[in-house]
Amino acid sequence: MVKLNKKYLKPLKNFYVIGLITFVIWMLFFDAHSWLLHNDLNKDIEALEDEKKYYKNEMKKDKKAIRELSTDEGVEKVARETYYMKKHDEEIYIIEYEDSLLKSKKDE
Template sequence: MVLVVFAVWMLIFDSNSLLIHRDLNEDITDLEDEKAYYRNEIEKDKKAIKELSTEDGIEKLAREKYYMKKENEDIYIIEYEDSLKLDNKDE
């Protein structure tokens, strides 16, 4: 009887119980997934920084994202029908 009470105490109520270990293992898994995500983001940022470290990269970003242009230059923005946000209330 004492062994059963001791086993129940150790498995459920103790500060090192299996329930706490299961929760901690889930937390570790979540943190490892987060770590992998942030490492991937760091690699993307390093590539972007490397690309922006050249004059051509800065010019490309300015033209594509901010629609900047050189003097005496015209820019035409072509939008395709599937890229436009249409307000279709009939659907």
């Protein structure tokens, strides 16, 4: 059994093997360009790219809303549907369905 341990420890006595192991450990964990740092930076890049996609989609929605609000019909539609505004000689009736009432009770 002692000979078996010597067999496995023999490469560790070589100067080049020790240098290579030290270099690999240094590059993986301690260097300014380490694998750990690159891994964290790659995760940050992915998160920023996802955020970029989200904001591009939001910009598309906002541009669509601006196009709709640039016409008089679009402004009138938003005012009637969102703010329940009406013309002077009109009456508005708001119809709520049972499923919308259940959702509003859960929110309260």
